[in-house]
Amino acid sequence: MLSDKIYHRLNPEVDLRAADFSHKFIVRKFAGHCIDLYATLRVTGHDAPSSFIAAFGKVFYGHPEAVASAAGHFERTITFQLSVEEATERLGEERIAKELSARCEEISAFTAVAARAFRIEFSERFIDRIRMHQDDKAFAEFAAERRKEREKATAKDRVGNGLGEGHE
Structure with a gap:
């Protein structure tokens, strides 16, 4: 002590x-x-x-x-x-x-x-290029999914506003 x-x-x-x-x-x-x-x-x-x-x-x-x-x-x-x-x-x-x-x-x-x-x-450490490529691919999938969610929400808002699906 x-x-x-x-x-x-x-x-x-x-x-x-x-x-x-x-x-x-x-x-x-x-x-x-x-x-x-x-x-x-x-x-x-x-x-x-x-x-x-x-x-x-x-x-x-x-x-x-x-x-x-x-x-x-x-x-x-x-x-x-x-x-x-x-x-x-x-x-x-x-x-x-x-x-x-x-x-x-x-x-x-x-x-x-x-x-x-x-x-x-950290800059002297080996950069794991395979993992970085996997991260790029995972992020692309994530971004595509997020884009679909936004498009779906926008379409739903249009219907809710009386504009209907596909009307501009």
Whole structure:
């Protein structure tokens, strides 16, 4: 089992577990000056573990999963919730929207690098031409069937409109 211990950088006597961050006084006592930064990072789309380390990392650290858990516990406190409300009001909807757009661009840019690598890998693979031909044939049959369905529906609509079959 992974450790849920959260370490205090300056005082090894401070014994904390991730769940301890559900007590609003824990963060306020040791890193209260960073709560607004954490809330601002979260409101603008940064993930909880990264935001926790960016805001509180000079005071706290631990296994990434313990940090994520501590962040989750802290986010359920009224202290965090009030700070989020303040950050939302301070930043405004337009600024938050710009920041969220930037987060999406960052994520897609990161993923695009991986996609390029996979595209190169896939392009080097043997293309199964027999299967591709079978797919072409299957699609042609599918398209012909779909065309017949549309023609049948059009003919039915003509009859329903009093035009009768075959009248233009």
